[in-house]
Amino acid sequence: MTWREEWRRVWAIVWKDLTTERRSKAGVNAVAFMGVLVLVLFGFALGPDTEALRRAAAGALWLAILFAGVLAFNRSYQLELDGGALESLLLYPGARWGIYVGKLIANFVFVLIVEVVVVPVALVLYQVTLPPAWPALVGVTVMGTIGFVTLGTFYSAMSSRSRAREVLLPLLLFPMLIPVLLASVEASTGLLAGDPMREAGAWVRLLGAFDIIFLVASLLAFEYVIEV
Amino acid sequence: MPDNMPFIIAAFGVTWAVLLGYAWRLHRVRAEAERRLREATNELSGGRT
């Protein structure tokens, strides 16, 4: 199998997943709504004080993305399992990592679409004014999402095929996400405040390192997870 | 510092409670495993004869 053929398989999986999602639409809408709901709940929990809301904005936003996104990952495999399609997917020739990367990219696009809805709502609800360096903020969001989706896609390959899948995924996933969450929240909080401590850059580099470490580890381990 | 005594007693008490509690659980799990194994052995030999 050449690289070109592998990537064609990957894109086929991405295309298939996104097409299913686009046709049904129910998934994106429900998950995005869940994210907005979590934001509103955090707003109530934190109280109406504008300053407190602004300080907590990045943390609340990331938690909203996590809680909403976790609902999406199980669906990604669930759709395959319902049609008995995972077995045939595994029967196709080619490396297993292709399946993982395909699912990963599809989930990434999915979560990005959810973020397009959730992030503006967060900006409005928490009365955040965008700093001049807002493209960096977008970059941090994308990098944090990559880390989140990398681990989410990996763990949902297990949880979706076990009993009690709704409980199992967050139990396995959230402790693993702590470094990614910490780096994303710190970097975005710093950037939102205009980076007064000049530490956001360090957090961004750290976040990039986490993304790479977890991506490589998941790629290596995925074969063992999917083949049984 | 006599007022720290409750903390010291609590620390050692918790340690022993946890360790002995787990040991007791292990004992029970093992008894259960032995029972299941015995049952399975009987079942198998009963099925054969």
Added chain:
Amino acid sequence: MGVSTADLSMAPAARARSRGTAVGIGVFALLALTQWYAISISVPDRDMGHLQKIMYVHVPAAWNMMIAYFVVAIFSLRYLWKGQERDDLLAAAAAESGAVLTGLLLVLGMIWAKPTWGIWWTWDARLTSSAVLFFMYVGYLILRAFVDDPDRRAQWSAAVGLLGALNVPIVYMSVRWWRTLHQVQSSPSTIDPSYTIGLRINAIAFLIVLIYFIRHRYDTAKMERAADVLHERAALSSRGGINA
């Protein structure tokens, strides 16, 4: 697999169990002895007074939690490499003991922190990564409980165990960085050399307890697996009764 059916018949099992109980009593007697020795030789600490004695349970729990964590990582890796069931069962046994020790460690840390620092909890790197390690262990055990197929359970929990093992130092480093950037308090005072003997023998006694736990759990897990295999065979032979 089924070869051991005859060896696992009842008389040796009962003997092994009574021997296991005797060993257990011995192990705990040793722990009581080392604790009593350490407490009796140690003088009150200048800063902490008698509170220092919590060190004799807290620090051994921490060290042995780390050992259990390495055992899980090593045997998970070995399982993925060689695919032998016993590595999986050993990793699972170590994870269960490790979860118990980590839970104990967290409670002991709180009991110690309250009178010394005046707080039950602080977001320090060591505390936070211990808590994360505890969640990992619990997640690992819950995953095992929710997956029935033994091969699948072994593969998955090995992968989860390895990724968890990878995650703990990362959490430690990132939390340490987080805390130093925000600069709050340092770690507790360093250990006086006169306490080290008491600490070491207690750590060894704890290690023996850990080995006893892992060994006992591993033996039990082997029995559980043997029982499962026999059950399957019994079910098969009763269904295909014509051949038997």
